[in-house]
Amino acid sequence: MDLSRCSLNSMTVPSLRLPELVETAVAHGIPAIAPWRDIVDDVGTAKAARIIRDAGLRVSSLCRGGMFTADDPSVRRAALDDNRRAIEQARELGAAALVLVCGPVVGRDLAGSREMVFDGISALVEDARAANVPLGIEPLHPMMIAGRSVITTLGEANDLAERVGDDVVGVVVDAYHVWWDAVIEHEVARAGKRILGFHVSDWVVPIMGELSSRGLMGDGHIDLPRLSASVTAAGYRGDVEVEIISDSLSRRDPHEVVRSVRERFVTHV
Amino acid sequence: MDLSRCSLNSMTVPSLRLPELVETAVAHGIPAIAPWRDIVDDVGTAKAARIIRDAGLRVSSLCRGGMFTADDPSVRRAALDDNRRAIEQARELGAAALVLVCGPVVGRDLAGSREMVFDGISALVEDARAANVPLGIEPLHPMMIAGRSVITTLGEANDLAERVGDDVVGVVVDAYHVWWDAVIEHEVARAGKRILGFHVSDWVVPIMGELSSRGLMGDGHIDLPRLSASVTAAGYRGDVEVEIISDSLSRRDPHEVVRSVRERFVTHV
Numbered sequence: 001m002d003l004s005r006c007s008l009n010s011m012t013v014p015s016l017r018l019p020e021l022v023e024t025a026v027a028h029g030i031p032a033i034a035p036w037r038d039i040v041d042d043v044g045t046a047k048a049a050r051i052i053r054d055a056g057l058r059v060s061s062l063c064r065g066g067m068f069t070a071d072d073p074s075v076r077r078a079a080l081d082d083n084r085r086a087i088e089q090a091r092e093l094g095a096a097a098l099v100l101v102c103g104p105v106v107g108r109d110l111a112g113s114r115e116m117v118f119d120g121i122s123a124l125v126e127d128a129r130a131a132n133v134p135l136g137i138e139p140l141h142p143m144m145i146a147g148r149s150v151i152t153t154l155g156e157a158n159d160l161a162e163r164v165g166d167d168v169v170g171v172v173v174d175a176y177h178v179w180w181d182a183v184i185e186h187e188v189a190r191a192g193k194r195i196l197g198f199h200v201s202d203w204v205v206p207i208m209g210e211l212s213s214r215g216l217m218g219d220g221h222i223d224l225p226r227l228s229a230s231v232t233a234a235g236y237r238g239d240v241e242v243e244i245i246s247d248s249l250s251r252r253d254p255h256e257v258v259r260s261v262r263e264r265f266v267t268h269v
Numbered sequence: 270m271d272l273s274r275c276s277l278n279s280m281t282v283p284s285l286r287l288p289e290l291v292e293t294a295v296a297h298g299i300p301a302i303a304p305w306r307d308i309v310d311d312v313g314t315a316k317a318a319r320i321i322r323d324a325g326l327r328v329s330s331l332c333r334g335g336m337f338t339a340d341d342p343s344v345r346r347a348a349l350d351d352n353r354r355a356i357e358q359a360r361e362l363g364a365a366a367l368v369l370v371c372g373p374v375v376g377r378d379l380a381g382s383r384e385m386v387f388d389g390i391s392a393l394v395e396d397a398r399a400a401n402v403p404l405g406i407e408p409l410h411p412m413m414i415a416g417r418s419v420i421t422t423l424g425e426a427n428d429l430a431e432r433v434g435d436d437v438v439g440v441v442v443d444a445y446h447v448w449w450d451a452v453i454e455h456e457v458a459r460a461g462k463r464i465l466g467f468h469v470s471d472w473v474v475p476i477m478g479e480l481s482s483r484g485l486m487g488d489g490h491i492d493l494p495r496l497s498a499s500v501t502a503a504g505y506r507g508d509v510e511v512e513i514i515s516d517s518l519s520r521r522d523p524h525e526v527v528r529s530v531r532e533r534f535v536t537h538v
Contacts, residue, residue, distance in 0.1 A: 203415060221374050
């Protein structure tokens, strides 16, 4: 894919603080970034927004809101407050979307947990509309269901977005999380204009832990050009985030990592 | 669930050889076992069959056939030969089914790999009919797609069994592999009489590796009574296998493990 659509997610180079992430993206000709909130909070949202704007970068998304599931109603209310702060941050940063990682299963109640996610997203619709910040439901790999998200397939995310029924709620397609799904191309087509983001990395084995085993595009088993083509065919024209959460990559020199990201983005996405 | 339907899968107590597995099941009043082929080969199929028969145990399944995917056609042919030997072993043991673990993705060709699985199973239908050994397609958790199986959901397994279109081919429902699926109850109902086995364990976190992180029933996040009820409602009345592949359990005394299995089977399945 052309580098003009490349966005560098901060978790690909987790040792960098926000000013360094911005400098690195600029130095390597990458036109967009996707910061996680920790590095935004670290310098403050207003300053982060200024640094990014002054550098002429786009913000493909802010990661992350969500975490709607909890037994205790006061914990769920606190999560909504935190989501409202995230929406406000996303607005200040001019982020194209706020990514929602919806929250893990509560005890053994999968159906109940999924209802909490619906309730949580529904409660944020007005805030998101007022701030003009689209909310992107990101299905996570089923292996993360007890740690991060009960929304495990793009089909579920589509159902959920349809059920909420407001244009401000869409979906995010992360190749790592959904590539295994036998109906992924059907669900990407179904998502259509609802797609708010497309994230790339690769599936490399062995899985050394749920979260941090990802590989550089081209190093694993995902047919990224094929998925990429289906996302484009569905109408998505926004930035494509490189989000490679990897213990081994995080130990390498960030500039070296970003050089590889650049190269692989053009040849393998 | 009543202990009269309990089957002890050999991987729950991997330190035991077949004669010891049989003795242990008998000592604890468990009426069935499910041996993996390694422990059958170890004593020879005829002798294994005699030991099991003399002890009055049922064999809920033989684990495993499958592994249909490979780039090299000669490797795929060798896999079919091996499957034919497994069918013959299952027949000699009087196993209620041969479990199929269908094989990992070949390179980046997920669709092609799934076609190899269809071709492989189709090629075995006559042998399975002749031996009167049902073949049970077991969908594995999507995290195992590059190591063990491109068939990742019960929906896929149902589609595949329907497409093969012969009563000798059915599906196996392993709670660990499919519990996360938002449409699992629908697919269990759809599977109906096609269900050849039901396996239980629990999902405990963190996942320390794809294969061997399972927990005792009741220790994790799976609502087993609910899944169990749906499998029963679908018409399955056969043995229920306890298959807990766990690095930590395998270090414990097998008798202690089987006492816990017995207890949890009654209280948590």
